[in-house]
Amino acid sequence: MTLVCLYILVLLTIQTVKAVNLAAGKPATQSSAHRVHTTADKAVDGNADKAYSHGSCSHTNCQDRAPWWMVDLGKVYLIKSVTIAVADSASGRMRNFRIELYNKHPNKGGMAKLCASQGPAALAHGKDRTFTCSRPTRGRFVKISKKFTSHCDALILCEVMVNGEEVVNCPFSFVRHGRSCYFYSEHKAGNWFQARDICRALGADLAIADNKEKVKFFKSALKSLGALGGRIYYLGGHAFSGQAFRWLDSNALSMGVFDDWDKATNPKDPEPNIEDELCFGMHREHYYTWHNIHCSRREQFICEKSPMWPRP
Ligand SMILES: [Ca+2]
Ligand SMILES: [Ca+2]
Structure with a gap:
């Protein structure tokens, strides 16, 4: 059983780390098409087959003197x-192009930001070639434009795969940490449920502290508040089911894989201790370790907003 759990955990980790192709299935356009089966969408059909004859590549018209391709x-x-998945028969055409990013459509006032470019040397046929942007750059539209030098110097793309991540915009009065935003309430909520309602009204939810790094960050943030900080901060976990404490995030494992319960203050009666204390928070007088408490207590709280939480 433990092995199965470990296996699932490893699988989950791999899935999180694996790069997602943001362009797959998104609307694509190009300056022209060579044939009816070489339209722009062929470069985002999720098929990176580089054999041109298999029909999964885009190809601009041979007479097109300013070929470009773009995905939204x-x-x-x-x-x-x-x-870029380069066709097996691109005949040296994959050269002299620029990969540019736009926040807004170029026809609606969008400004080009260069991600990368390719000079006069052609890309190798039948291979994938990754262009890393000179720095991570924001963009909604990815446009590839090619300089036309001779007849049929067309843009041929068997697949364009875009790697990037969600932009994290922290709401007002939230603090950024990594890819998440946090809000440390100045005032007490009437109870745990009200604390959660306030977080949700802010587009967030009560914070999930399911790893060591996050707990460390919360502790240092709360310590820096000193006497201005609250005594207890509610977090997004509970034991309503009558079983072990769980995070609100249904995908997060129940506590125990990682926890920070106060075991030192009273080793004979370590937290979580009292049965009907079904909510929990970080306690200032105990080095901000976790204490289970009654959900009806008036306490402060920490909200969290990230691309993953609350779940979209
Ligand atoms: Ca394709
Ligand atoms: Ca307790």
Whole structure:
């Protein structure tokens, strides 16, 4: 059983780390099409087959003297790299092009930001080639434009894969840490439920502190508040089911894999101790370790907002 759990955990980790292609299935356009089956969408059909004859590549018209191709990602992302699947028979055409990013459509006042470019040397045929942006750059539209030098110097793209991440905009009065935003309430909420309602009204939810690094960050932030800080801060976990404490995030494991319960203050009666204390928070007088408490207590709280929480 333990092995199965470990396996699932490893799988979850791999899924989180694996780069997502932001362009797959998104609307794409190009300056022209060579054939009816070489339209712009062929470069975002999720098929990176580089055999041109298999029909999964875009190809601009041979007479097109200013070939370009563009995908709309639907919203602005922080883009790190763009990978192009080069056709097996591109005949040296994949050269002299620029990969540019736009927050707004170029026809609606969008300004080009260069991600990367390719000079006169052609890319190798039948291979994937990744262009890392000179720095991670925000953009919604990814446009590839090519300089036309001779007849049929077309833009041929078997697949364009865009790697990037969600842009994190912290709401007003939230503090950023990594890819998350946090709000430390100045005032007490009437109870745990009200604390949660306030977080939700701010577009967030009560904070999930399911790893060591986050707990360390909360502790240092709360310590820096000193006497201005509250005595107890509610977090987003409970034991309403009558079983062990769980995080609100249904995908997070129940506590025990990682926890920070206060075991030192009273080793004979370590936290969580009293059965009907179904909510919990970080306690200042005990080095901000976790204490289970009654949900009806008036306490301060920590809200969290990130691309992953609350779940979109
Ligand atoms: Ca394709
Ligand atoms: Ca307790």
